Amino acid sequence: MTRPADGQMPPSLWAATAPQRAPHRALEGTREVDLAVVGGGFTGLATAFFARRLGLSVAVLEAVEVGFGASGRNNGQVIPTLSRRDPADIVARFGAERGERMVALVRDSASLLFDLVREQGIACEAEQAGWIQPAHSPGRVAISRRRHDAWGSRGAPVEFYDRDRLAALLGSGSWHGGWGNRSGGHVNPLALARGLAAAVAAAGGDVHENSPAISLAHDRGNWTVATPRGALRASRLVLATAAYGADLWPGLSRTIVPVNSWQLATARLGENVRATIVPGRQAVSDTRGELGFFRHDASGRFVTGGASMLSLAGIEGSLRARVGGRLGAWFPQLAGIGFDHVWSGRLGVTTDFFPHIHRLGESGFAWIGCNGRGVALAVSMGRELARLAAGEREEQVALPFTPIQPIPWHGFARRMGPPLALWGYRRADGREVG
Ligand SMILES: Cc1cc2nc3c(=O)[nH]c(=O)nc-3n(C[C@H](O)[C@H](O)[C@H](O)COP(=O)(O)OP(=O)(O)OC[C@H]3O[C@@H](n4cnc5c(N)ncnc54)[C@H](O)[C@@H]3O)c2cc1C
Numbered sequence: 001m002t003r004p005a006d007g008q009m010p011p012s013l014w015a016a017t018a019p020q021r022a023p024h025r026a027l028e029g030t031r032e033v034d035l036a037v038v039g040g041g042f043t044g045l046a047t048a049f050f051a052r053r054l055g056l057s058v059a060v061l062e063a064v065e066v067g068f069g070a071s072g073r074n075n076g077q078v079i080p081t082l083s084r085r086d087p088a089d090i091v092a093r094f095g096a097e098r099g100e101r102m103v104a105l106v107r108d109s110a111s112l113l114f115d116l117v118r119e120q121g122i123a124c125e126a127e128q129a130g131w132i133q134p135a136h137s138p139g140r141v142a143i144s145r146r147r148h149d150a151w152g153s154r155g156a157p158v159e160f161y162d163r164d165r166l167a168a169l170l171g172s173g174s175w176h177g178g179w180g181n182r183s184g185g186h187v188n189p190l191a192l193a194r195g196l197a198a199a200v201a202a203a204g205g206d207v208h209e210n211s212p213a214i215s216l217a218h219d220r221g222n223w224t225v226a227t228p229r230g231a232l233r234a235s236r237l238v239l240a241t242a243a244y245g246a247d248l249w250p251g252l253s254r255t256i257v258p259v260n261s262w263q264l265a266t267a268r269l270g271e272n273v274r275a276t277i278v279p280g281r282q283a284v285s286d287t288r289g290e291l292g293f294f295r296h297d298a299s300g301r302f303v304t305g306g307a308s309m310l311s312l313a314g315i316e317g318s319l320r321a322r323v324g325g326r327l328g329a330w331f332p333q334l335a336g337i338g339f340d341h342v343w344s345g346r347l348g349v350t351t352d353f354f355p356h357i358h359r360l361g362e363s364g365f366a367w368i369g370c371n372g373r374g375v376a377l378a379v380s381m382g383r384e385l386a387r388l389a390a391g392e393r394e395e396q397v398a399l400p401f402t403p404i405q406p407i408p409w410h411g412f413a414r415r416m417g418p419p420l421a422l423w424g425y426r427r428a429d430g431r432e433v434g
């Protein structure tokens with residue numbers, strides 16, 4: 001028995017603005033399906049959706065409610081890149097053929113998400129307005145150029161911006177140049193999660209909320225996933241619990257360091273102010289290790305966030321001051337603005353900053369390690385997991401399997417890793433690169 005995610009959906013901008021949820025009934029009794037999916041975030045729901053398309057019967061178990069994890073709490077930026085790994089890193093790690101396949105998956109990930117939203121008519125405030133990565137120091141403009149060239153040579157719809165062009169795009173001269181990808185954009189993430197769950201149900205799949213998986217057993221080709229009031233029996237399994245999962249599968253949750261990230265949404269901006277800040281409404285996240293990121297939402301708010309060295313209750317005041325100060329420095333017209341919503345979520349960081357896909361026994365699969373950039377990626381990885389569940393060979397999917405290697409001294413890494421990394425990022429962000 002293991003301790004699943006518990007609690008209830010915390011207040012957030014997205015909880016306040018997403019369309020009313022249609023509850024999904026808890027699992028009662030024993031059910032048989034082809035594919036059991038554990039976790040009702042983007043990964044689990046996309047896996048179930050694409051598995052239905054491949055003809056599998058499927059049921060999703062969600063411990064609390066759809067979007068309870070990172071999927072319902074993030075900044076909603078749909079970004080077709082990995083967070084700290086460029087195409088050359090991916091190819092160096094996975095080889096030319098597999099690496100380029102992964103690069104192509106990431107390149108197309110934003111379009112896959114927005115196309116799915118349009119096709120399924122999901123009301124999630126989706127705006128495919130593009131994504132911009134501004135360089136926060138002159139030396140980092142060279143990195144922007146390299147990223148632009150690397151993705152552009154692979155067919156991504158990229159643009160490079162000099163300082164003046166970028167200042168016009170952002171409504172701020174705080175950055176030195178940068179690049180962007182027109183296929184990116186932003187969504188209301190909780191609305192997207194709820195919409196994906198509805199799409200799974202409409203496609204004939206089952207979604208069960210308040211149905212934590214509390215144990216897993218594999219016997220003669222069949223998985224049994226037990227919940228407090230029922231069980232799923234299935235020939236295939238996908239674990240999609242990300243940083244909210246406990247050790248349902250031995251060691252899996254210890255392959256990542258869970259990191260808390262804070263989100264803050266301003267009071268509604270007047271139309272005249274809004275028009276001066278990122279008037280093209282792109283999603284923006286800059287080159288800082290301690291990311292500077294922001295976007296508009298559909299209700300007229302500006303949604304940003306930040307990290308903290310501490311994950312204790314009681315940091316909200318200092319967080320508001322720090323994030324508000326940063327926002328006011330970038331956009332003086334926002335100096336002193338208040339925040340109507342403050343919330344946090346947990347994401348999984350791997351020690352090599354690559355996402356990992358794992359085989360669990362003969363017919364179980366999982367991916368983990370979004371490293372903070374998983375809205376678009378989770379949907380695409382869900383499609384890969386569905387293909388694996390439908391019998392696709394490992395060589396045909398985007399990422400090779402990684403052995404499950406728990407991080408040594410995980411308890412220590414979990415406690416000390418995030419504050420130490422943040423301290424390191426702040427130092428590195430302050431230094432120029434050559
Ligand atoms: C604050 C924050 C901001 C972010 N901003 C961005 C961004 O702007 N752009 C971007 O690309 N990425 C962003 N990310 C990352 C992105 O949100 C994640 O990569 C993505 O949502 C992961 O989706 P998932 O389905 O894999 O995991 P999750 O959404 O975390 O889903 C896991 C689910 O599993 C459930 N679960 C756990 N244990 C059990 C169990 N035993 N039984 C049943 N269910 C269980 C949980 O309740 C949860 O709903 C952000 C993350 C956070 C936390």
